[in-house]
Amino acid sequence: MRIDLHVHSDRSDGTDPPAQLVRAAAAAGLDVISLTDHDTFDGWEEAGSEGERLGLRVVPGVEMSCRLGGGSVHLLAYDPAPDDPALLAELARIREGRAGRIPAMVEALQGAGLELAVDDVAEVVGESTPGRPHVADALAAKGYARDRRDAFDLWLTEGKPGFVTRYAPEPHLAVDLVLAAGGVPVLAHPRGRASREELSDEVIAGLAAAGLVGLEVDHLDHDPATRAELRALARDLDLVVTGASDYHGAGKEGYDLGCETTDPEQFERLLA
Numbered sequence: 001m002r003i004d005l006h007v008h009s010d011r012s013d014g015t016d017p018p019a020q021l022v023r024a025a026a027a028a029g030l031d032v033i034s035l036t037d038h039d040t041f042d043g044w045e046e047a048g049s050e051g052e053r054l055g056l057r058v059v060p061g062v063e064m065s066c067r068l069g070g071g072s073v074h075l076l077a078y079d080p081a082p083d084d085p086a087l088l089a090e091l092a093r094i095r096e097g098r099a100g101r102i103p104a105m106v107e108a109l110q111g112a113g114l115e116l117a118v119d120d121v122a123e124v125v126g127e128s129t130p131g132r133p134h135v136a137d138a139l140a141a142k143g144y145a146r147d148r149r150d151a152f153d154l155w156l157t158e159g160k161p162g163f164v165t166r167y168a169p170e171p172h173l174a175v176d177l178v179l180a181a182g183g184v185p186v187l188a189h190p191r192g193r194a195s196r197e198e199l200s201d202e203v204i205a206g207l208a209a210a211g212l213v214g215l216e217v218d219h220l221d222h223d224p225a226t227r228a229e230l231r232a233l234a235r236d237l238d239l240v241v242t243g244a245s246d247y248h249g250a251g252k253e254g255y256d257l258g259c260e261t262t263d264p265e266q267f268e269r270l271l272a
């Protein structure tokens, strides 16, 4: 049983349409995936029906963008009620911040001398929930970067000319909302680059006391020492340990479907 609980489609900043993503997951030998696009449930239906057709279980999920101090914290939520008004309202608020940031980023990049228009980015975004990766792809298409990663390094990470902040809730609020919607909250890549300063053991313990259920330990952004620390912390706090690819299609090289997986016993605990 191979389980990958964190993958993105083109409904946010991945590149595969949801049904194609599910077919790729089946081809990669996965039995279970969770579609966890950033701040949207958009791909659930399409991925779910393709999963039914292929006998692959698709757990509806979402990766909520949160902020703590100066860091960006991502909270995965598994199987929340699709119609919970408070959670939907919060996700809509986050998406509004995402959409509003695009023109501000374009303006900042124009100020740095680049010839980039809002329409160049809009073309990349299409119907997706917009994010910096779309701006990155637009920059690469214009020749201002080699690829998405290069565009982040040159223009889009904090401190670079195109960086603009946006609204994001505190992780405590997000955990409360997910639990109230009957979902299962799990911290995504807690010691990845963007959040490792803020997510100390104490902060994670506080979130666990508030109802956090799991930690995504097995993620490519964690080195072996970090994984060992997180595994010990999960044991101390009685948290479920998950692992996942954080697949983004062609948008993120090396993060292949099923490259990291969740132990079936941990998966059972997660959904219990």
Ligand code: AMP
Pocket (backbone or CB within 6 Å): 013, 038, 065, 130, 131, 132, 133, 148, 149, 150, 152, 153, 248
């Ligand atoms: P946003 O949520 O719009 O601020 O964009 C953050 C997203 O960009 C993350 O979820 C990743 O998918 C992606 N990302 C962040 N840093 C990088 C990077 N250095 N290279 C490529 N993609 C990145």
Ligand code: FE
Pocket (backbone or CB within 6 Å): 008, 013, 014, 038, 248
């Ligand atoms: Fe992403």
Ligand code: FE
Pocket (backbone or CB within 6 Å): 063, 074, 188, 189
């Ligand atoms: Fe993330």
Ligand code: ZN
Pocket (backbone or CB within 6 Å): 006, 008, 063, 188, 246
């Ligand atoms: Zn992700």
